[in-house]
Amino acid sequence: MKTDPQQNTSLRAKKVLVVDDFFNFRLTMKNMLRSWGALYLDDVATGEEAIGKMAVRRYDIILCDYNLGQGKSGQQVLEEGKYRDYIHYSTIFIIVTAENTLEMIMGAAEYQPDDYIMKPFPKELLEKKIKHLIEKKENLAQIEKAMAVKDYSSAVSLCDDLIAKSPRNLSEIMKLKGEILLKNGAYQEAADFYDKILLMGNVAWAALGRGKTCLMTGQYYQAKNIFESIIAKNDKIMPAYDYLAKTLVKLDNHGDAQAVLMKATTISPHAILRQKNLGDIAYRNEDYPMAENAYKSAVKLGEYSCYKSPADYTNLAKAFVQGDNPEEGLTVLARARKSFPEESNAGLNISLTESYVYKKLGKDNEARSALNTAQKIMEDLAGQIPVDLKLELARAYIVNGDNKKGTEIIRQVVQDNHDNNEMLDNVRTVFRETGMEESGRKIIEECTQEIIRLNNEGVKLASDGKLTEAIAYFERAADRLPDNKIINANAAQILMLFMKDNGVSERSLNNVKTYLDRVRKIDENFKDFPMLLAMYNELVPED
CATH class of the missing domain: 3.40.50.2300 (Response regulator)
Structure with missing residues (x-):
């Protein structure tokens, strides 16, 4: 029986x-x-x-x-x-x-x-x-253990062993393998893997993964076509909308990116991260009514969410200001203070936004008082604040008449993010809203070209075989620009190339780790990071 x-x-x-x-x-x-x-x-x-x-x-x-x-x-x-x-x-x-x-x-x-x-x-x-x-x-336990310690190569091997046995959950294991390859930065291997699956038929998760490989490797038009095809076949695959919007932003097509997210939020309105993203894009597009609606949704959805953020409230307040309703902006900021009473970064963000709102109301004394409060919080934080708050600080200085301080902060932000188009768009928004659009365009261009020149000079030293000089050059550049991803990545790579030919030193290895830690912190999805990490692991002596 x-x-x-x-x-x-x-x-x-x-x-x-x-x-x-x-x-x-x-x-x-x-x-x-x-x-x-x-x-x-x-x-x-x-x-x-x-x-x-x-x-x-x-x-x-x-x-x-x-x-x-x-x-x-x-x-x-x-x-x-x-x-x-x-x-x-x-x-x-x-x-x-x-x-x-x-x-x-x-x-x-x-x-x-x-x-x-x-x-x-x-x-x-x-x-x-x-x-x-x-x-x-x-049968996923061993794969999970390997992933927990970021041993992605072993995790892929375990997936392959299981796939060869054709278990009942074959599709889930194959999907997991693709995700691991992407986590490990093995983009070409991931692309080949997804292509092989797609030869068997229309597998939505494989198509989504293939689109992601294109997005992560800068093949934006191919990514756009893939994500649009996924949505055309099944308009309920919500991640495709998010990735399509990201791709369109990369293609500098912000209007279509907004339209994609608007359609997605109509189908699935309870996704807080999508509402935040829609608000940000609509605000940059100067569609303030849509930004207001999206930020309102983010605030509401965030009440009991782990993604609740003071930025939802401050962004909503700024949208109210742009909609000629600054008084409502102050009401939102008062709610924010009650929601985040103990967080220093929240207090800083709220005070900076209050300064901006009060200035728009013509209340100069209150605006200056709010800025003074923000400066005191800054002192307590020793100046260690996220880049979005640096821009808010710059905005507050400029609207309160201190253009020099404001532009100095913005120059540093641009120098740290010269290759980040989304961040540069945020900088342009600050300049536009503070009446400095033309001069701001020149500042962005100057700072961007300065960093490109700085980086190219160091790369040329390395290309000419002057590795010792290149190392010293990039060490100085990385000390000056600790938050610039490209500078730190090149500093790490050139130092590792030198050690590969001349032997490993503990000091140099520690410097490389510092640079790589900075790169990971700035952009954990940086496409060259897996290659840099592999170089580093080859140099680390075995126990």
Whole structure:
């Protein structure tokens, strides 16, 4: 007699979390799970409690209601669990819900739960889903371990070993292999892998991955065509909209990028990061009503989200100013102070934006007072602030009449980001809004050309075989420009080329690590970083 293989799957060793705001439903669920052998069971009533539990215990199975009442929703539990790395590839996350609206389904699908189940449901259906997912994920543990220590080569080899055996979850393992190749910066290998899969048919995740390889390697027109083709075949594949918008920005087509995100937010309005991005692009496009709507959505969606940010409030306030409603901007900033009472960077951002709003209202004394408050916070932070706040500081100085200080800050921002078109667009926005559009254009051009010349002179020294001089040159440049990705990458590469031919020194190796750490911090997706890291690993002595 044959046995059903699903009956051999046990929950005895699985750690399970049940999240639902109704006690009786949690009790029913726990009784079901115990009947299938589950021993390690936790249950909580709120999303906040769920995140707290996940922080101290790694769960194998999470059954989470979508509507948890006041506080985090089931979507936001999934969102934050992935954001904080509490939910892994092998974790089973099932959304349990009595709702079946398109908005709910699309919102939750943005963060890819493993399955949904509609209330009420028969016991047998949940059992079938859980056991199917256990079988589907049970062979991912070793791959996860390799990825946890960033041993991507081993992770790919483990994927290949499993693919050769054609397991039940073959598609999931193949998809995972593609993601690992992209993480490792093996773009050509990833492109070949995706192309091979696409020869078999229209596989959406493979097409998306192929588009990403084009985007990451600067093949923007090819990427655009791929993402547009994905959407034409299935307009519910939401990541394709995000990547298409990024590609269009790279192609300097900001109007179409905005249109793409507007369509996406119509289909799936509950994705907070997309709303933020739409607000940013609309603001740069001077479509202030759309920016206002997007930022309002981001503020609302962010109330219980891990992606909640003071920038959502300050950006909304600036959109109100551009819409000739600065008083409403001050109201939003007052809400921001209540929402972020203890964060220094938030206080700095809010004070700088208040200075801008007060100036627009003609309240010069209040504007100067807000700027003074920001300067005191700056002193406490020892000047270590993110680049977006540097631009806000520059804006505040300029609107308060100190053009020299403001332009000095902007010059440094441009020098650090001379190859970052999106950041340069933000700089242009500051100049436009402070009445310095023409002079600002000259400043951007001067600073960009200065860094290009500086970099090219160092590269020429290296090309002429003058490596010692090139090393000294780029060391000085990197000391002057610690936040410039290209300068630090070239400083690392030339130093490693020298060590490859002349031997490794501990001091030089430490300098290389410093440069590479800076590059990773500035842009973790920098296309040359995997190559630089491979060079570094070849030089590091084995224990």
